[in-house]
Amino acid sequence: MDISTIIAGLLTLIIFSFLYKDNPFYKMAESLLIGVSIGYVLVITWSNTLMDMLFEPLFSNAELSLIIPLFLGLFMLGRFSDKTVALSRIPIAVMIGSGAGIAIPTMLYNRTIKQLTASVMPIFTESGGLNISGIVVIVGLLSTLAYFYFSREHKGKFGAFAKLGTYFLMIFFGTTFGYTVMSRMSTFIGRMEFLLSDFLKITQ
């Protein structure tokens, strides 16, 4: 067995040791995970963003327009001192402002208009029968939206309709829970497979 598998296996076991109780080994591994993760993201961001998108084109290809994001980025570091903290608001303003500008049309189109359009389904089938699924979609959508509508008190008929919305929400939460169990178990199975076959070589 190679050293890589031994280290990966031991670290896996140390993380699992938390199931017994919190212990110094687990704490150590947890700190190492945080540190290594930050280091990894830092290096990848440095190489993929700062080098590839900023420094190389700016200094090798002389793309002078990149001075703007360079200064905006440097202004961000102004947060370290109380005297320069005002500078950091400029790059934040660029990010927040442009983000909001992009969000208006895209959110309206992709999340609202597209979704509303998809909800308009035929209520009757070709043979003239009721299309139950179509009715469920329309009633479910309207009642759930009614539940999130807070400008009117949830009382009387409106309240009952909003309550129907909570039933649909519960179905959504239930299915999501089912899939959450599935994904967590999948990861656990993956780790156990690694431990049993690669690390301990009990199974093939």
Add this chain to the structure above:
Amino acid sequence: MNRQIPLIVCFSFGLIMFLQYFSNHTIARTMNLAILDYWQIIFAFTLVLGVVSYIKANMTKISRGIDRPYLIVGLLGMISMPIMALIWGIKADSPFMWMFENVQAPMASTVFALLAFFVASASFRGFRARSMQASILLGAALIILLSRSNLPIPYTEHLSEFADWIRNYPSMTARRAILIGIGLGSLTTSMRVILGIERTWLGGEK
């Protein structure tokens, strides 16, 4: 003035990005791509800011003697990655990638796998049919779980079809309502931000 300039910048960039959506002109497309690149670059600098803050906070804790060994391990882990990347690069068989594949990835997925146990204990303790809503939640979860197992029980196919129907219609429509709500909410918040009505992002007075 400290607050006026950021507000003007925010308004200008918001307006530019909003208007460019309606134009196919080369200048508009180029500007759109350039500003998206600016985003990533500024984000990279904020990451540097975060890392420096992390180091500073840890150094203070270490000097006070709180959890010293653990914090040192964390810092060493963090510093070792850029050093390895500087010396040996970040190619597929480099020590940097070795650390990622044999230290970071197994631990991260094991932490995620730990949640399987918490999900199991939550199912036992909290998943009770206390009310109509709770019973519906429970029923939906049970149907999905049963249908997503390969069990030799009768009517498996019908169960699977029913579970798919639940996912594709009643569950999907509730999620769709949430999405529409998020869409409309983001829309109004974005407009408030651009117009300078929403100013919480500016932080406190300084």
Add this chain to the structure above:
Amino acid sequence: MVTTYDPYLASHQMTAMIGGLRGAAEYEKLLGMKGGGSRGMLAQSAAHLYVIFLIVLGNIFYFRNKKKGARQ
């Protein structure tokens, strides 16, 4: 989570989605190969059964205690 993206699938903003280990197993079957997905399905089914068992057991205890409480 797959359920989060279901509306995009229904509105055809997304073409297809493979969900979880079962999705992986189904995809492997479609490709005619045996891999990690199919191998893990037995364990996955057992884990699901275990969670179902825990939910049912929890509810049995809950209703028994409720009955006891009502009697006293």
